[in-house]
Amino acid sequence: MTDAPSELLRLASADNFRDVAGTGAGHPTRDGRRVRRGVFYRSNELQLTHEDARSLAALGIRVIHDLRSAPEVEAHPDVEVAGATWRHVEVSGIPMAMVDGLPDTAAAERVMREVYVAFVRSPEARASYATLLTDLATEEPPHLFHCTAGKDRTGWAAALLLEIAGVDRDTILADYLLTNEVSSATREKYLALVAEHLGPDKVAVYEPTMVVEPAYLEAAYDAVGADYGSVEAYLREGLGLGDDTLDELRARLVG
Structure with a gap:
């Protein structure tokens, strides 16, 4: 592990890159401790400049976990980061068939809630999240995980890590919503x-698919509650994680 900078490292070419632990001393936990920084990082796709790739290498990142689909990876392969091993752990994101021709914002918001429910209920998604969390617990840190926008698939993974660390739900939500602030340039792009390809009138329709909202994350939590009763039961029964994996993640996460 390397010493993490005390504040948020900003990358010009990956604006949703950040430390899962937050900034400063790290997110507080319910038992009065802090989430350890410099262990797990999250990001949007790594279309990196040479300077930004060097910045990630300087953090000592050992493994990069790419949650994107195969077509996403093929279209925009990650830039290599020196010293890091690339690993593909696919999680389905927003299905293009569901967003093609969205009639209104309500439909877009409904699609996003369905995507988050699928993170919990899809057997394939559960298998991928189990693989990711197991790798994060067993491979030498620091690790970086990412998807395309770094907000949905990545956002749920980050929320789970903070849950495991013992961070309260309000702090987890605030951390999740930070995407809207730090990645505004990508969203505008x-x-x-x-606007160019579908018309200016479609901007408002599609905007819900390009942001994070409390209702999206809540949809995943609601599915967890309905199917498993608690996040802990979801981690154990839904993802099949044992005490050894969860204990090691907590040991890595909490200082």
Whole structure:
């Protein structure tokens, strides 16, 4: 592990890159401790400049976990980061068939809630999240995990890590919503493409798919509650994680 910078490292070419632990001393836990920084990082896709790739290498990142689909990876392969091993752990994101021709914002918001429910209920998604968390517990840190926008698939993974660390739900939600603040430039770029190709009137329709909202994360938590009763039961029964994996994650996460 390397000493993490005390504040948020900003990358020009990956604006949703950040430490899962937050900034400063790290997110507080319910038992009065802090989440340890410099262990787990999250990001959007790694279309990195040479300078940003060097910045990630300087953090000592050992493993990069790519949660994107095979077509996403093929279209925009990650830039190599010196010293890091790349690993593909696919989680289905927003299905293009579901967003093609969205009629209104309500439909877009409904699609996003369904995506988050699928993170919990899809057997394939559960298997991938189990693989990711197991790797995070067993492979030498620091680790980085990411998807395309770094907000949904990555956001649920980060929320689970903070749950395991013992961070309260309000702090987890605030950390999740930070995506809207730090990745505004990327969002505006894609909304400009919507306006160009689909028309300016479609910008408001598609904007819900390019942000994070409390209702999206809550949809995943609601599915967890309905199917398993608690996040702990979801981790154990839904993802099949044992005491050794969860204990090791907590040991890595909490200082």
